[in-house]
Amino acid sequence: MQYFNSNTVLYLNGKFQKANNTTADIYGQSLHYGYAVFEGIRAYNTHNGTRVFKARQHFERLKRSAELVHMPFPWDVNDLIKQTYKLLEINNLKNAYIRPLVYCAPNMSLVAGTKTSIMICAWEWGAYLGHEQLKVCISSYERPNPKSTPMEAKVSGNYVNSILATTEAKSKGFDEALLLDMNQNIAEAPGANIFIEKNGRLYTPPKGHILPGITRATVIELCHILDIEIIEKHLTERDLKHADSAFFCGTATEIAGIASVDEYKFPLRWTDSLGATIQRTYKSLVLEKQNYEVII
Known part of the structure; x- marks a missing residue:
């Protein structure tokens, strides 16, 4: 490019x-x-x-x-x-x-x-991860220990970790990677935060081992506005692979639906997911539309 x-x-x-x-x-x-x-x-x-x-x-x-x-x-x-x-x-x-x-x-x-x-x-930059739902793999790389570098800071050197994870994922035929933290909990993507949906609720990893993204905070704000229950908690790989749906969010990524993680395909159709509702609402927000035009 x-x-x-x-x-x-x-x-x-x-x-x-x-x-x-x-x-x-x-x-x-x-x-x-x-x-x-x-x-x-x-x-x-x-x-x-x-x-x-x-x-x-x-x-x-x-x-x-x-x-x-x-x-x-x-x-x-x-x-x-x-x-x-x-x-x-x-x-x-x-x-x-x-x-x-x-x-x-x-x-x-x-x-x-x-x-x-x-x-x-x-x-000019379009959708960073494209417009289709993503095929994601769990990376062999982990997010850095927060005692080694301040995870809430966007430090250039930290992104070598991101480059390695994305490169590995693409070499295996996936669209993007998902990294775990030092405790084997779900952390984040190389350049985006993650939310998962289960039984009508959204879950996202807490602060500490992740970059607390501005888009992540916006999604949480939208959940409160739309009366969607949002829970910040440590999530395991098992939680992820028993979820109904999932999506990434970030400034470059915006809101991007995930089709699968490794061999697990999310069962909920994207258009019926809370992620799709958030995606439409977020787009209306950044474009400063008065009516969000969402159906919950």
């Missing part, structure tokens, strides 16, 4: 400049050690114009991620939101994926960086 061309503009340390004219330092601590933090944000073309969904929550989490790994974050969140809208306007993007990245200056030592830069870029 081509993420930019000769006309693409990005935001770098307070200035807008052509992507083709920007450089990265090969001695950078972020390049060598994965010591950087980032966000994934979506903008939607709504009837109210281009809207960045939950922009403040994403930039606040970017700031929090930097704080958790002791990276300086001297920028004002309100200004970053303003510059993001300007970036979309300059690039004539209405439906877009937005990637802010905070990275460090040259430093080959293993101590916290003292000087950071911020870059924001954006590109």
Whole structure:
């Protein structure tokens, strides 16, 4: 996929400049050690114009991620939101994926960086995992122990784990992976959280061994609005493979139904599932439609 061309503009340390004219330092601590933090944000073309969904929550989490790994974050969140809208306007993007990245200056030592830069870029990106229900496998890779790295921070280096899990899944003919935690409980997908449905209720793993996604929080909010019982609890592989239905959620993923996990096929038809209701409601929410047009 081509993420930019000769006309693409990005935001770098307070200035807008052509992507083709920007450089990265090969001695950078972020390049060598994965010591950087980032966000994934979506903008939607709504009837109210281009809207960045939950922009403040994403930039606040970017700031929090930097704080958790002791990276300086001297920028004002309100200004970053303003510059993001300007970036979309300059690039004539209405439906877009937005990637802010905070990275460090040259430093080959293993101590916290003292000087950071911020870059924001954006590109058109469709459904990250496609539009069909997914064939998923339990990965042989586990999510990191939360005592080894702050799981609530979106740290670049943590995503090597995600790359390995997705690559393994695709090499076996699956669409995506699902990782367990160190206690063999269900954790999350390489880039998304998971919900399972059983007997008219939704369940999702609790915080601790997962990235507590902003989309995950939105799904929980929608469950309260729609009077869907939602339970956060540790889930085993057996719980998953006795569930009626399941779905992934994330900013890039949005809401994506799961057809099967390993050999187990979920028995409930997707269109009859709570996940499908959430999917329709979520789409209405991000597009700022007044009527959710859902049937529970």
